[in-house]
Amino acid sequence: MKLKTAILLGAGLASALSCASTFSADVFSGYTLLKQETKEMQDDDFMNQGMETVVKGAALFSAMGKNGKSCTTCHGEGGKKLDPKRIAQYPVLDTNTKRPITLQQRILNMWAEQVGNGPLKYESADAVALETFVRNLARGQVVNVQIDGAMAPFYEEGKKLFEKRVGQLNMACNLCHDDHAGELLRAQVLSQGQTNGFPTYRLASSSVIGTQTRINQCYKSVRAEEQPYGSEAFTLMELYMNGRGNGLKIETPAVRF
């Protein structure tokens, strides 16, 4: 433990000196930490309970809205005109606002503006179902978020939030998920907190949840104030967390404890 602490301190010092910003450890999906039976559950669409949410999302995707069109009007039956490689790039830079936008926020905007169905609440069951359906179209694609150029400053801001101590327990995401992934927190194996499986089916809550709900669950654990969904801070964190997992394959809907 002493040696390990010394290494961690050394690594922290080195990264502070070099201003290195990317998450340097080898990235791995939380899938690799699952029990065999959970892996089998995820891999088999008939057993993967997240698939119910994909089906629900598909129905919403083709449901006619007040503007006389559905998502399929532009994106094709079953979203076949959507580019899976583009889906794998989210969060992307929004050309209008010049700020990052998450996949769910993009869908919510379209839902209100194009389909004309009025606003859906961020992380509501329908919003998560739509996102799960769309992201599932990119299953097997490699996460490929832009983290350089115009996105670099936003990525850095997201990283700062990921590494900011919050709550009564005064903890930050990176303290567990960068430094202790694979180790046991009581009965639970800590993951790297990767988002390649999101929205994901959580066995603990028997529901599919989005990235931001998962962050709030961690915030609650460290007794921090839960943040509003779709907020600027959560958008930046989601950007960082996705970019940090660049290279991982999308598993939506993943199955996790």
Added chain:
Amino acid sequence: MRRMLLILTTVFASLPIVAAADDAPPIEAYQQWTAKGHAIQEPLGGLKGDVARGRKLSIDSAKGNCLACHRLPIPEEEFHGELGPSLVKIGKKYDEGKMRLRIVNIQELLPSSLMPPMYMNPAELTEVAKKFHGHTVLTAQEVEDVVAYLMTLK
């Protein structure tokens, strides 16, 4: 690190207990403590710890929750965490003062530690959930109970 070397003023003020809003438990006045030589020699508030209570607090996930990250000689509980060092013989390693500082706030010694400070000044914390505003994780008495328990692990 520099802060640790400073001798802080010890104020064991016997302030009245302040009632908190809603259903939250009353907020206990925060006891200032002095860190010197990697240790807090004086018991918080001059209180005396209780070994049996300390053992219970170490298990309680809403309290000390030591088991989340540490191995302890508590065989009736399954799944001891492994994020921190084993505490099975921790009483041999530290004297009471050093043990107290590590429980109160290990970040005074190791700024990058992930261990939650059990007795950090609530005013120095950020974005704390409303129901925990003004509270330390453990009360001064509970810190002393856990110190007393861990000192028996030899």
